[in-house]
Amino acid sequence: MGRATKVVLAYSGGVDTSVCIPYLKNEWGVEEVITLAADLGQGEDLEPVRQKALNSGASESLVIDAVEPFVKNYGYPAIQANALYENRYPLATALGRPLIAKLLVDTAEKYGADAIAHGCTGKGNDQVRFDVAAAGLNPKLKILAPAREWGMSREETIAYGEKYGIPSPVKKSSPYSIDKNLLGMAIEAGVLEDPWEEAPEDVFEMTKAIADTPDEPEYVEIGFEKGLPVSLNGEAMDPVALITKLNQLAGSHGVGRIDMVENRLVGIKSREIYESPAMLVLIHAHRDLEGLTLTGDVSRYKRGIEDTYTQLVYNGLWYSPLKAALDAFIVQTQDVVTGSVRVKLFKGSAAIVGRKSENSLYSFDLATYGAEDEFDHKAAEGFIYIWGLPTRVWSGKMKG
Numbered sequence: 001m002g003r004a005t006k007v008v009l010a011y012s013g014g015v016d017t018s019v020c021i022p023y024l025k026n027e028w029g030v031e032e033v034i035t036l037a038a039d040l041g042q043g044e045d046l047e048p049v050r051q052k053a054l055n056s057g058a059s060e061s062l063v064i065d066a067v068e069p070f071v072k073n074y075g076y077p078a079i080q081a082n083a084l085y086e087n088r089y090p091l092a093t094a095l096g097r098p099l100i101a102k103l104l105v106d107t108a109e110k111y112g113a114d115a116i117a118h119g120c121t122g123k124g125n126d127q128v129r130f131d132v133a134a135a136g137l138n139p140k141l142k143i144l145a146p147a148r149e150w151g152m153s154r155e156e157t158i159a160y161g162e163k164y165g166i167p168s169p170v171k172k173s174s175p176y177s178i179d180k181n182l183l184g185m186a187i188e189a190g191v192l193e194d195p196w197e198e199a200p201e202d203v204f205e206m207t208k209a210i211a212d213t214p215d216e217p218e219y220v221e222i223g224f225e226k227g228l229p230v231s232l233n234g235e236a237m238d239p240v241a242l243i244t245k246l247n248q249l250a251g252s253h254g255v256g257r258i259d260m261v262e263n264r265l266v267g268i269k270s271r272e273i274y275e276s277p278a279m280l281v282l283i284h285a286h287r288d289l290e291g292l293t294l295t296g297d298v299s300r301y302k303r304g305i306e307d308t309y310t311q312l313v314y315n316g317l318w319y320s321p322l323k324a325a326l327d328a329f330i331v332q333t334q335d336v337v338t339g340s341v342r343v344k345l346f347k348g349s350a351a352i353v354g355r356k357s358e359n360s361l362y363s364f365d366l367a368t369y370g371a372e373d374e375f376d377h378k379a380a381e382g383f384i385y386i387w388g389l390p391t392r393v394w395s396g397k398m399k400g
């Protein structure tokens with residue numbers, strides 16, 4: 001008896017996921033491997049990937065275009081949540097995993113498979129995200145992770161593949177481990193494993209080096225409706241078009257690079273280089289518009305919710321009751337977050353320089369230092385007396 005009969009494998013076309021195919025069949029007694037490559041806007045032609053799976057022994061090789069649901073159902077809600085892991089990383093990879101898991105589970109159900117599989121190792125966050133998401137969606141499916149168990153080195157993996165007709169990588173493969181989708185790119189390994197070493201310029205794909213950016217600033221006006229980006233410079237755009245365009249605009253000004261040491265769920269600190277131009281700009285702009293439209297107490301409370309939300313998405317709990325409950329809170333707050341934000345892109349910075357909204361809570365008459373001032377200055381005295389009363393009582397007792 002094998003570990004499973006029919007398996008749907010998350011497939012990228014790389015050595016590891018290719019070797020998973022013969023490995024599952026020959027070592028783990030799987031009869032049929034169906035591969036699934038998801039297009040999340042990584043900008044790669046997936047037809048050769050589809051072919052490669054068949055050449056590697058897959059009985060069926062599926063390519064699913066999921067860019068639109070990815071941006072709309074995973075990326076956009078993360079903007080409403082201002083989701084930045086450890087205050088910096090816009091979660092591009094972490095948002096892609098639950099969608100890929102959903103595609104795997106849906107496909108397994110459709111084809112009557114009894115397991116899903118992926119090529120993650122045992123050191124990363126992605127294995128957790130796949131496994132927990134799949135469990136949340138269909139607890140009956142088995143989850144197989146050959147690369148977590150096979151204990152082969154890179155060379156051994158390549159040699160194993162060659163035995164089964166999987167060509168070893170033609171070009172000298174990149175020293176980096178890269179994950180890319182429309183929301184951003186994550187780069188690890190190689191020289192980056194030394195956190196003191198500056199990332200070489202050639203790791204960057206979505207952003208220009210500051211030396212190569214325009215010498216004039218460029219302004220972009222982002223329109224939001226109920227907390228979701230809907231237009232750029234007055235032109236209505238669907239989520240995919242908007243992110244694509246803003247990636248290019250912001251990236252051309254060198255905006256969107258992140259270099260950080262982050263804490264993985266499995267306890268390891270890792271040095272990460274990210275590029276995520278559109279998401280970074282959108283989250284900063286969205287947060288600013290909330291400053292104009294939410295009351296101070298909602299804003300404050302929401303910050304705690306955002307932190308929990310971000311942590312939970314990073315940690316693979318996308319399909320969980322807590323996530324659903326936080327979503328309800330966040331969506332409720334977004335009713336009034338409609339308006340426009342003006343962003344100045346220049347030499348690697350995206351500065352918010354203006355914001356307006358039909359739901360603005362900003363009152364000129366209250367805020368102005370000019371003659372129109374309507375604020376009752378005398379009222380402040382009584383307020384301060386009561387506000388400071390506990391301090392006054394305490395100080396009288398201790399220091400009187």
Ligand code: ARG
Pocket residue numbers: 091093094125126177178179186187188272
């Ligand atoms: N550290 C990031 C995360 O956990 C990115 C992981 C990228 N994965 C990769 N295979 N390079 O979301």
